[in-house]
Amino acid sequence: MVLRRLNCFVLAFSLTVVLTLPALGFSQTSAGKSGPAPAAAKKAAAKKPGGAAGAKGAPKAAPGKAKDEAIIHIIHEVSPEQVQATIEKLVSFGTRSTLSVNNPGAATSDKGIVAARNWIKAEFERYSAACGGCLEVKTDTFVLQPKSRIPQPTALQNVYAILRGTDPAQSKRIFLVTGHYDSRNSDNDNTTDPAPGANDDGSGTAVSLECARVLSKHRFPATIIFLTVSGEEQGLDGSTHFAKMAKAEGWQLEGVLNNDIVGGNRTPGDTLQNRSWVRVFSEGIPVAATEAEQRVIRAVGGENDSASRQIARYVADVNRTYDSFGKFTPKLIFRRDRYLRGGDHTAFNEQGFAAVRFTEYREDFNHQHQTPRVKNGVEYGDWPKFVDFEYVANVARLNAATLASLASAPSAPKAKLLTKELENDSKIEWDAVPGAVAYDILWRKTTDPDFLEENVTRFTDTKVDLQESKDNVIFGVRAVGAKGQRSLVMIPGPERGPVPAASPTPTPQADKK
Numbered sequence: 276m277v278l279r280r281l282n283c284f285v286l287a288f289s290l291t292v293v294l295t296l297p298a299l300g301f302s303q304t305s306a307g308k309s310g311p312a313p314a315a316a317k318k319a320a321a322k323k324p325g326g327a328a329g330a331k332g333a334p335k336a337a338p339g340k341a342k343d344e345a346i347i348h349i350i351h352e353v354s355p356e357q358v359q360a361t362i363e364k365l366v367s368f369g370t371r372s373t374l375s376v377n378n379p380g381a382a383t384s385d386k387g388i389v390a391a392r393n394w395i396k397a398e399f400e401r402y403s404a405a406c407g408g409c410l411e412v413k414t415d416t417f418v419l420q421p422k423s424r425i426p427q428p429t430a431l432q433n434v435y436a437i438l439r440g441t442d443p444a445q446s447k448r449i450f451l452v453t454g455h456y457d458s459r460n461s462d463n464d465n466t467t468d469p470a471p472g473a474n475d476d477g478s479g480t481a482v483s484l485e486c487a488r489v490l491s492k493h494r495f496p497a498t499i500i501f502l503t504v505s506g507e508e509q510g511l512d513g514s515t516h517f518a519k520m521a522k523a524e525g526w527q528l529e530g531v532l533n534n535d536i537v538g539g540n541r542t543p544g545d546t547l548q549n550r551s552w553v554r555v556f557s558e559g560i561p562v563a564a565t566e567a568e569q570r571v572i573r574a575v576g577g578e579n580d581s582a583s584r585q586i587a588r589y590v591a592d593v594n595r596t597y598d599s600f601g602k603f604t605p606k607l608i609f610r611r612d613r614y615l616r617g618g619d620h621t622a623f624n625e626q627g628f629a630a631v632r633f634t635e636y637r638e639d640f641n642h643q644h645q646t647p648r649v650k651n652g653v654e655y656g657d658w659p660k661f662v663d664f665e666y667v668a669n670v671a672r673l674n675a676a677t678l679a680s681l682a683s684a685p686s687a688p689k690a691k692l693l694t695k696e697l698e699n700d701s702k703i704e705w706d707a708v709p710g711a712v713a714y715d716i717l718w719r720k721t722t723d724p725d726f727l728e729e730n731v732t733r734f735t736d737t738k739v740d741l742q743e744s745k746d747n748v749i750f751g752v753r754a755v756g757a758k759g760q761r762s763l764v765m766i767p768g769p770e771r772g773p774v775p776a777a778s779p780t781p782t783p784q785a786d787k788k
Contacts, residue, residue: 341759442496454479455507474538495682514619531630533620539666557587582629684760690767711754
């Protein structure tokens with residue numbers, strides 16, 4: 276967790292944020308002529324969203340959520356003991372300061388960040404060997420020149436593993452889970468004293484590794500990347516480099532799950548911690564949107580429907596679908612991040628990618644960015660004894676189930692809301708999606724935070740004419756696969772001119788050395 280020394284008032288009111296319309300959760304489609312539906316069909320339509328004219332066959336209420344037995348198995352495979360072993364191993368490197376790469380003998384030492392990243396790479400390779408080489412283990416290495424918190428040229432390395440999708444048509448779609456493996460103590464430039472980083476962010480690194488261990492035993496149509504980055508504590512440097520690489524190479528990166536400080540702090544005497552909640556932060560108006568795109572967002576009331584927010588809602592939907600989590604549940608926070616703090620998801624947001632952040636419900640700042648010591652009876656330091664390993668395992672379960680659901684589902688349909696005529700009906704059209712057997716139309720009040728299951732109707736056509744006025748509600752469209760897998764929700768954008776040409780979507784390339 277990088278410390279952002281920003282004025283709280285400025286931070287709260289200066290999120291002039293930006294992203295392309297598809298990443299907003301909206302579709303922008305080309306103008307086309309669409310005549311009114313036949314009067315007889317309109318009469319047959321329901322008087323609330325869900326009834327439709329112009330759809331093939333009678334619309335029907337969406338069936339109950341389908342549970343995937345493979346995902347149930349994945350949830351149960353996550354091991355708190357493995358999570359604990361990972362975090363304790365990371366702490367054993369003494370410090371994982373990004374700057375410790377410049378320490379004398381760092382390349383061969385069993386302490387410091389070089390030893391830590393070598394071990395992470397070996398773990399990915401071990402998981403790959405267990406699945407017959409199913410993981411492509413890679414590194415992304417680069418040199419940062421001196422800047423704030425980087426006093427001299429410093430080599431950084433991101434370590435990641437790719438589980439390629441099995442469907443040639445779907446494998447270009449990528450979902451990613453990440454945590455930062457670097458740590459720090461009270462002094463950014465102190466590269467020798469302990470910086471255990473058990474919670475910040477050994478816990479998030481453990482989530483990435485555990486997801487890789489468990490999900491590598493399964494296969495999915497789309498691609499999943501398990502990432503661990505460095506340089507977070509110096510300014511999101513590792514994730515910024517990786518996100519820029521993904522953008523430059525045209526990756527079809529559809530969702531990023533960032534885990535940072537997910538240890539479920541166990542400070543003795545802390546009665547306010549809630550071990551049943553993990554916060555999921557998501558941006559509203561995207562930080563990468565152009566001024567023109569922001570005008571559209573404001574005009575249609577889409578401030579609460581960015582692509583990142585749809586990822587957050589998807590996490591909550593996965594949690595509701597599977598009862599294997601017990602009382603553990605995500606608490607959606609409709610804000611990009613906490614006050615005075617930032618995280619690696621923001622680096623992806625800034626490059627136009629949908630990304631969210633998982634963080635424990637209540638943090639203890641005596642166990643973050645602190646040189647271990649006892650002062651006035653208070654113990655400082657980010658040690659494993661303050662981490663709840665079962666809590667971290669629950670976070671890993673939710674991440675793994677979300678990744679598996681996303682990578683198994685069809686892609687979200689590109690949808691448009693026809694706004695060329697003054698009329699009270701709502702006409703929605705969308706492109707057919709490969710692998711989809713049906714489509715859900717969802718609606719909610721403009722004041723509601725999420726779509727409710729009772730406000731979902733399923734269709735097999737790719738257009739509907741609803742008698743509910745588009746002025747009064749927010750509509751969403753999602754694709755449904757043959758086994759009930761559901762895509763992310765796409766908010767149909769107003770019909771406004773031609774669609775931009777699709778950009779190439781190559782998949783991750785060789786190591787960046």
